[in-house]
Amino acid sequence: MTLLIQEAQDEREDVQKKTFSKWINSQLAKKKLEPVTDLFFDLRDGSKLLALLEVLTEKPCKKEKGKMRVHHLNNVNNALQILRDYRIKLVNINNNDIVDGNPKLTLGLVWSIILHWQVQDVLKGIMKEAKQTNLEKTLLAWCRQMTQGYEGVDIRNFTTSWTDGLAFNALIHKFEPELFDYDTQLHKPPAQRLEYAFKLAHKYLNIDRLLDPEDVNTTYPDKKSIMTYVMCLFQVLPHDTVDMQFADPSYAPPLPRRQAEAARPARPSSFLSSGSGVDINTYSTILEEVLGWLADAGARLEAPDGDSDSLAHVKSRFKAHEAYMVELTERKADIFEVLDEGKRLLTEKVTAEEEAEIREQMRLLTLRWEELRQRAIETQTQLQSRLAQVQLSAMDALRSWLTGMENRISLTAPLGPDLSTLPAQAAEHAALAAEVGRWKPHVTELFDVLVVEEDGDDSEFANLEDHLSVLSERWNFTVSWSEQREQHIAQLQRHWPQLHEQLAQLKDWVDGQEARLKAMEAEPTTEQQALQQQGSQLQVGEQSRLVEIAPRTRCFNIEVLARISV
Known part of the structure; x- marks a missing residue:
């Protein structure tokens, strides 16, 4: 199992290597420089790395032309220093790693370069305006915002959300x-959609083909490779404003005005017709209705949510509270409208008693609203923290279950060796498949959304995604193995009656042949012609019978096949 996971990681590394090489070559081509052919080897002497930085910085970079290791180390060190001058973070990367051709750190270095020069400068202003420091979240928000309303498109990440090709087509x-x-x-297969999108982007948007359909149309594609391509799209397509609310996969944008009015909970009736300039009695009526809504909203906030800590339940509560927060935002205008109307009434001629009543009503409304808002924010923070913790617990539970399941798989014997063992093996696998089936909804819930606590940093988010990626690979392997074994068992079960009959025939034939041999041994003959005739009869009978029966019985009775061989 560890070997299979390593193979999947190696596959993603190969895709990343190819994508990053194409990106570097697209930059080098701007100055008609020689392209890289092997990323890990070509960057070792530092010359290609410095050539790339000359293109990106539009400044000359000092190179040492010697071919000794010391010259290569100096060139790479110069490149790393240039990156530091541009305030690019290089974590655990030094010149020895690049000169030695370390695959992981070489890819990490190129990824840092891509992040900075592909869209960092373009996104800088947008991220500052949105008070956002996470480039990935900002890019995800833009993608989701731009593809709203497109059938079949639900972008939740930079991996599986792109495999069917619709997201790329929708953006274009x-x-x-x-x-x-x-x-x-919508009616084309994923590979054709991807090919079509990449051709369009190359022809009309001048975006190099950094990806091939097979790089994306896979169980769990490489995130950084897809992000690199999407960043190229972002750079050439309009991106004046990004609504960061779209970074949350559960966010639903406001409906068009008429739909929103139909779907929105009923507002206090007096608001629909009162307008401005109401008298103090009407104002009191409106205020009572708003205070009634605040009391109802407070009661809903205090409603018990049950003791279940299942991921599905907590996620449902989290989404329900998000809808609650949207409702609060919509009602905010009502609250301030009432307060403004109270201020207007105070400017008119009112008695001292009426003025005191209005001020007390405004004070009470402001107090109730602020209390509700603060409680709602606290509840949101608690739910977010609770969801993050439940999510981590669910990941731990899945990880533990997968480890146990992988051990069971590794100890599972091949089907057979004879028909008598197959029913027990089928029953054993049915129990295993049922257990996999019971886990499917939990796994779907876990992979559906990734939530981290508000005070969590970007590295924590990235680590969670990496862990989910590994869990996804292990889960896909387990499901695939279970389905394949189930299909094999079903195929064998369909042929059981025939195999039983053929095996019985084969046993009868072996018994007969053995009896003939014993009879020959009991009445030996020295006549050459008689011996040849007996041997010929045995050979013809054996060959015809084996051709008819033995291949279909395969390995289901080792004892019989051994007797045949003798």
Whole structure:
């Protein structure tokens, strides 16, 4: 199992290597420089790395032309210093790693370069305006915002959300709708959609083909490779504003005005017709209705949510509270409208008693609203923390279960060796498959959304994604193994009656042949012609019978096959 996971990681590393090489070559081509052919080897002497930085910085970079290791180390060190001058973080990367051709650290170095020069400068202003420091979240928000309303597109990450090709087509169609009919892509297979999107982007947007369909249309594609390509799209497509609310996969944008009015909970009736300039009696009525809504909203906030700590339950509570927060935002205008109306009434001629009543009502409304808002924020923080913890617990539980399941798989004997053992093996696998089936909804819930606590940093988010990636690979292997074994058992079960009959025939034939041999041994003959005739009869009978029966019985009775061989 560890070997299979390593193979999947190696596959993603190969895709990343290819994508990053294409990106570097697209930059070097701007100055007609020689491309890289083997990323890990070509960057070892530092010359290609410095050439790349000359293109990106548009400044000359000092190179040492010697071919000794010391010259290579100096060149790479110069490149790393240039990156530090541009305030690019290089974690645990030194010149020896690059000169030695360390795959992981070489890819990490190139990824840091791509992040900085591909969109960092473009995104800097947007991220500052949105008070956001996470580039990945900002890019995800833009993708989700731009593809809202496109059938079949639900971008939740930079891996599995892109495998069917629809997300790439939707992004291009959003800004270039005259190029093609999006609906026609819905009926095409994923590989064709991906190929079509990459061709369009290359032809009309001048984006190099950094990816091939097979790089994306896989169980768990490489995130950094897809992000690199999406960053190229972001750079050339309009991106004036990014609504960071879209970074949350559960966020639902406001409905169009007429739909929103139909779907919104009923507002206090007096607000629909009162307008401005109400008298003090009408104002009191409106205020009572708003205070009634605040009391109802407070009661809903205090409603018990049950003791279940299942991921599905906590996630449902989290999403329900998000809808609650949206409702609060919509009602905020009502609250301030009432307060403004109270201020207007105070400017008119009112008695001292009426003025005191209005001020007390405004004070009470402000107090109740602020209390509700603070409690809602605290509840949101608690739910987010609770969801993050439950999510981690669910990951630990899945990790533990997968380890046990992988051990069971490794100890599972091959089917057979005879028909008598197959029913027990089928029953054993049915129990295993049922257990896998019981875990499927939990795994789906776990992979559906990734939540970290508000005070969590970007590295924590990245680590969680990495852990989910590994768990996804292990889960996919377990499901695949279970399905394949189930299919094999079903195929054998369909042929059981025939195999039983053939095996019985084969046993009868072996018994007969053995009896003939014993009879020959009891009445030996020295006549050459008689011996040849007996041997010929045995050979013909044996060959015809084996051709008819033995291949179909395969290895289901070792004893019989051994007797045949003798």
